[in-house]
Amino acid sequence: DQQVKQNSPSLSVQEGRISILNCDYTNSMFDYFLWYKKYPAEGPTFLISISSIKDKNEDGRFTVFLNKSAKHLSLHIVPSQPGDSAVYFCAASLGDYKLSFGAGTTVTVRA
């Protein structure tokens, strides 16, 4: 069963605009969340993370928001750039090193 869900398989956004990627989870015991980015024929690369004791974490153009009561997190990319076109995975941990991944969202940034 998928404990981490990314319900939007794809997202298209114009360069310079905001990209918002969503992720829902079912297990309230998850206490650490991560976003990974993946280009074709490469492995996923770590992007940003957030602990369950926080509700926001920002790193440059990337911000992750966590809403524990809704079991929802989102990744905001502002402004979106062509190099951001990739597949984005949401992942969650129960406090050990086992990560549960979502199915991914393919982002396309249009010039």
Place this chain on the structure above:
Amino acid sequence: DAGVIQSPRHEVTEMGQEVTLRCKPISGHDYLFWYRQTMMRGLELLIYFNNNVPIDDSGMPEDRFSAKMPNASFSTLKIQPSEPRDSAVYFCASSAGTFEAFFGQGTRLTVV
């Protein structure tokens, strides 16, 4: 650092053959993970090691799969015998005791 190195990048084999995938983690990292990516199941953790010791292999699908880590700089994932449903991209990742794992480029396995 060269990052996590996996070999081969592509492997095509016939059903019933033994397949061995190889991984060299980042030097100094004490955790090593094997993941599998398929269209149906996405990215799933197969097994992970800490200081060369297997910690959790609950994700290994069947006894046909085995993984070893004889030293801190090398790990193998073996499938014997291979079946067409094993076709997937297999990723190795390592970390230095944090949740942020660094992934290799993956091995695309095709079993015909």
